[in-house]
Amino acid sequence: MLPTMMDTQLSVADLIEYAGSNYSAEEIVSRCVEGGIHRYTYQDCLRRTKKLANALTKLGAKQGQCIATLAWNTYRHIELYYAVTGIGAITHTINPRLFPEQITYIVNHAEDQIVFVDLSFVPILEKISDDLTSVAHFVVMTDRAHMPESQLNLLCYEELIEPESDSYDWPSHREDAPAALCYTSGTTGNPKGVLYTHRSTLLHAYAASQVLQASALNIILPVVPMFHVCAWGIPYMATMVGCKLVLPGAGMDGQSLYELIDNEQADLIVGVPTVWLNLLTYLRAAGEKLTSVKRTLVGGAAAPLSMIREFQEEHDVFLLHGWGMTEMSPLGTVNNMTSAMTKMPLEERYRVQMKQGKPVFGVELKIVDDNNHELPKDGKSFGRLMARGPWIASAYYKSEDKSSWVDGWFDTGDVATLSPDGMMQIVDRSKDVIKSGGEWISSIDLENTALGHDAVSEACVIGVPHPKWNERPLLLVTTHKPTTKESILTFLADKVAKWWLPDDVIFVDELPHNATGKLYKLDLRQQYQDHLQSSEQ
């Protein structure tokens, strides 16, 4: 039987065409790396994207080649997302917070032909340029007046696109053609590449835009960087639904974020918990309130109860968790407000908000034991969380490593519970969970409980070897006012099981974070590996 539907192909460039024509007056507002605020419309963006597409072609960019960006969230980065992928090349976003050796590895592995770089990151390129094997051009994302002095032969973005025509016909391609490339942060070993297709990107954008539509949100401010998992797909979702986009550039501190949120009246702000800790600290000190924001979408790490409560009670902002990872484009689950939640007493609702949410349509989840046998979805059993779906990776780019896939399911590296109603809650990363005397302790739960103590700014729990219990939890904290170990342990005592209580509390000036802003526990585990060896607790 022949179906009767058209065989049109999903294409990323169609998104900017769509927004440029149907939401032509909606704005993209950016905090510029050079200083000041830049403001233009989707129509302007489409015009400049086409100029850039012509410039790229003139520079020799070809279909299937990788073109890299080392850049903040700004309008020029948006233009690159669409022009590079639109001409049939691959937008390869690089996280500038990685170590220089990792960036060198990534550029060479992807065989990047051109690197587009923000002013802030030119020094990184200067350091590694001798070791880059494939790059023909470096382009600085600025105008002539701001071009830096450099020993590198640098091209200027504005000069490149200025003489070009603003008409361009996007070439056609199959929807399974590659569109964008992101590398995981590579906590151990080299970073691994995930190559998204036009199809996976568009399907992900359709599914993820439910977050906007379910809550009638129109003005998004993604703090989550465009150099990490495509800013969780927001540049694609925003054009798909014609939302105003507010881009913070390099201004990630509390005051800069607050000013932009307030001036542009953002109603959805998106980022990792550490960014919101800074914002909330600023707001508290300055006595300011968020008046326009309705929702904050938080992912990358679990948001603590204290943060959920502060957003709600001080700013009338509903915090919803999203969960995912580079290999999942990234969205796997989202914890949207439901009608049941609207009727719950606040404290009960907060408990629900602490969970990571239900799978978005298209993503399937299951939990398995060490022998890959499926475990019940009863909200209590926990095991390795496996996922599959049309925007989940089935391999790493140019890699033979298949160890993360079992029978067509991707092993997320997380340990979780699943409830009968589909609700997922992360227990821990499998490598961070603490195995004490045959029982498991969730480092995430302990950290988030410790954050409720009024002196604690940031908390990190690691498992360290113990002569009797195999491993025991150690709590490291940064504080913003004086306190004692006893005060923190007493605070925890009635909130967690007795055998979960950390064996020691260590006060530090700073905690280490990885390139995506997450606590980096590997070195800490090494540093403190002997801390409890002599104790006989």
Ligand code: ADP
């Ligand atoms: P990487 O680049 O190392 O893959 P990602 O930024 O993609 O890192 O992070 C993925 C991991 O972040 C997930 O496996 C999970 O452990 C953690 N994570 C993401 N979202 C959440 C969340 N809402 N709550 C708790 N942990 C989360």
